[in-house]
Amino acid sequence: MGKPTGFLDYAREENPAIEPLVRIENFNEFHPPLDREHRQKQGARCMNCGVPFCQSCVQLAGMYSGCPLHNLIPEWNDMIYRGNWEHALARLCKTASFPEFTGRVCPGLCMAACTCGANGDPVTVKENELALIEYGYENHLIQPRIPEIRTDKKIxxxxxxxxxxxxxxLLNRRGHNVTVYERFDRVGGLMMYGIPNMKLEKQYIDRRVNLMKQEGVTFVTNADIGNTIPAQELLDSYDAVVLCCGASNPRDLNNPGRDANGIYFAVDFLRANTKSLLDSNLTDGKNISAKGKHV
Structure with a gap:
């Protein structure tokens, strides 16, 4: 524990938000990071509990609490405070595959479970995580991890x-030969077309995908398994097939007025607008505009 009184000495300080009248000029993220000095103070707020509920994903009364990845949160909070960012990054990457994604869009079960939040404000765990991984990229610490030994298994x-x-x-790290099939034209699934840019800018997805390609993972887009590519073809060509299809089929409502114009499923709305933004900056007319509408 770097500073035993840190949670008493320092108030919770989140990344600032750009003013609304400025942020509406584009679709970019609008929470610039704290500087390193302030981030280290936020790391000092971690109490290093005897039982770190933040990193212990457990079921309590039918509900889950804590980080599902079991991230070693008190360890790297302490190292952030001490300024040992490289070691902190190594501990983070031991359990988390994509901290640049979870650090932006994770619902933050860790902070809901933080003991510091029981009688005050929880530690800024998610923002600390994001600061670590971006530090890693900026300082060229995130490099391709190419398996030294390859198996003959195709997945x-x-x-x-x-x-x-x-x-x-994870399968690639173990030396298997992995091919990922995506039915749309860009890799990322829900992260690419279901989460708006202001929460997750897409260059961060592309950055990680390019890294995975260097590590040996193959990505195939416009591959709709069961339609453009027969499912049997995968079963015949691979030793194993893992289905990670997501949950993009919407659940409809049978309410009066459901057949009115201007009613969209949420993912359809998000996908159309994000794709139009990425393809043409909303000039192709394929987005669903809510301008001037009561939403």
Missing amino acids: AVVGSGPSGMATAD
Whole structure:
């Protein structure tokens, strides 16, 4: 524990938000990071509990609490405070495949379970995590981890969302030959087309995908298994097939007025607008505009 009184000495400080009238000029993320000095103070707020509920994903009264990845949160919070960012990054990457994604869009079960939040404000765990991984990229510490030994096993992963990418990453680390199939034109699944840019800019997905390609993972886009590619073809060509198809089929409502114009499924709305933004900066007319509408 770097600073036993850190949670008393320092108030919780989140990444600042760009003013609304400025942020609406584009679709970019709008929470610039704290500087290193302030981030280290946020690491000092960790109490290093005897039982770190933040990293212990457990079921309590039918609900889950804590990090599902069992990230070693008190360890790297302490190292952030001490300024040992490289060691902190190594401990983070031991359990987390994609901290640059979870550090942006994870719901933060760790912070809900933080003991410091029982009678005050929880530690900024998610933002500390994001600061670590971006530090790693900026300082060229995140490099391709190419397996030294390859097996003769070929594995197909259907779906390139967070579960598909994580599955491919772990199987590739073990030396298997992994091919990821994505039915749309870009890799990332829900992260690419279901999460708006202001929460997750897409260059961060492309950055990780390019890294995985260097590590030996193959990605095939516009591959709709069962339609453009027969499912049997995968079963015949691979030793194993992992289905990471996500949950993009919507659940409809049978309410009066459901057949009115201007009602969209959420993922359809997000996908159309994000794809139009990425393809043409919304000039192709394929987005679903809510301008001037009551939403």
